Amino acid sequence: MIGGLLMVAGAGMALFRVSAAPWVFIPGVVMFVSMQMLQRYDGRNLNIRRLRRFMLLSDVLLMVSALLMYAQAGNPFHLDQITYVQYIGNNWVVTLLIAALLQLYTSHRIGRELEKEA
Numbered sequence: 001m002i003g004g005l006l007m008v009a010g011a012g013m014a015l016f017r018v019s020a021a022p023w024v025f026i027p028g029v030v031m032f033v034s035m036q037m038l039q040r041y042d043g044r045n046l047n048i049r050r051l052r053r054f055m056l057l058s059d060v061l062l063m064v065s066a067l068l069m070y071a072q073a074g075n076p077f078h079l080d081q082i083t084y085v086q087y088i089g090n091n092w093v094v095t096l097l098i099a100a101l102l103q104l105y106t107s108h109r110i111g112r113e114l115e116k117e118a
Helices: 002-015 021-038 046-074 081-087 091-117
Strands: none
Touching (some): 002 021
């Protein structure tokens, strides 16, 4: 819960170019991803297992978003300007959007599959 709120706050702060945005977003991602990594599914339903893998892919994309947001904050990798704009830029927004869509899809589908299983 708190991790999700920190992620939303950090993304909102980045929208308004607040320099502390990565320092709010990154702890939120760490809390959210670690919470999801602790959840387990030991059943035999192949659909839920597949959806769980999609959820883990979304977690990786959230971590990539955090890394790209940090890199956008001040070019810590010391890339030249053209490479920086081409590869870093605002690409964290794209990875965050893909991760959010995957999270939305998997959470809805896993809930439905668990209802069918019960």
